[in-house]
Amino acid sequence: MTLKSMTGFARSDGVHGDTAWFWEVKSVNGRSLDLRFRLPSGLERLEASVRGLCQEKLARGNCTINLTVKRESGQTEIRLNEPALAQAHAVAERAKSLTKLKPARLDTLLAMRGVVETVEPEETEEQQAALGHALLAGLAAALDGLIVARAGEGERLQRVIEQQLTDIDGLVARAVAVVARQPEALSVRLREQIARLGEAGATLEPERLHQEALLLAAKADIQEELDRLRAHVAAANELIASGQPAGRKLEFLAQEFNREANTICSKAADIEISRIGLELKTVIDQLREQVQNIE
Structure with missing residues (x-):
């Protein structure tokens, strides 16, 4: 049997449906097990499971766990917020009358926050659970890689x-x-x-x-x-x-x-x-x- 270091790095990636992801885990020495997570918006529900998995596999160390997720662009819907566009146009016209400046261009109006919205497809509970299971399996693989790296050190x-x-x-x-x-x-x-x-x-x-x-x-x-x-x-x-x-x-x-x-x-x-x-x-x-x- 060999000692294990608290220093190491590992990465794992995978794809589930229209979602590609990768985990990065790294650790350095610490007096106890200190975990820091960076999970994308919408996946905060996984934090408790992520914490439990890390506590199961690691005993000590300052550990940072990062998850990056990317969905296929074809699954993302872009919508025009017509009321917001109308309001932005009205504001631009009013500003023109007050300042005598040139009217705002369409690309300027479309670039305003809230005029164009990106809408992710809604998922069922079953789809969310399946994605969560795949992501946790990927984390387990990354943690196993971290353990191997720490064992080598x-x-x-x-x-x-x-x-x-x-x-x-x-x-x-x-x-x-x-x-x-x-x-x-x-x-x-x-x-x-x-x-x-x-x-x-x-x-x-x-x-x-x-x-x-x-x-x-x-x-x-x-x-x-x-x-x-x-x-x-x-x-x-x-x-x-x-x-x-x-x-x-x-x-x-x-x-x-x-x-x-x-x-x-x-x-x-x-x-x-x-x-x-x-x-x-x-x-x-x-x-x-x-x-x-x-x-």
Whole structure:
């Protein structure tokens, strides 16, 4: 199973009777499922069905759904609104008498709104239902295409995310190796500091030296953070393998990754641990950017 992106585009078209149409659907990342529709005048009745179909097939993303419809011109009737033409002519004649200008031409009068009307043929309820069914079937095809596009983008993102998780795991392994050497390094550092104090004439009791050594070791202990990072990597890989929408959970895990990396940097008592912590933060920031696009 692969992850699905929230980014994609698809189109479908078809013909039903004298009506040709095409759907365009596109989506980008979003915190939830946000749907925007653009339906032609007269087809607003389909919005509830369109919304339900989108909610059935999509889980997250800012989605725009556009429907364009064109009817064959032979089915459209053009009518002359004679009362409106008469009124327009009367107004033109009155204007001529007042201004002494040339009378309005016929093409000018016909171009006035309402003089010439375009009348679409009336449809029965059965015809409307049949057209609505065909349009919804076309939308389903477009949404299926969108899902395929989002899956293709998700597959690419999955490879990137899996590599980032592998990088995090490798950095944790490096940190574990450094941590294993830390007690000896802390001991050497403490002896060096004691030697410098001795040169300055200061003395410390053995018990106090032991307490200081324990305190330094406790402050520098990052084993819990490393264990949690490994657990987060395992959880992220399980989410990817589940095949379920995992974007929100991966975003949460990315926040937890970042929390542990910050703690490691703040506890670092070794230059190598500091370097590893900074590398972790870089990879985790890249991970956070990618998982924001996952459904």
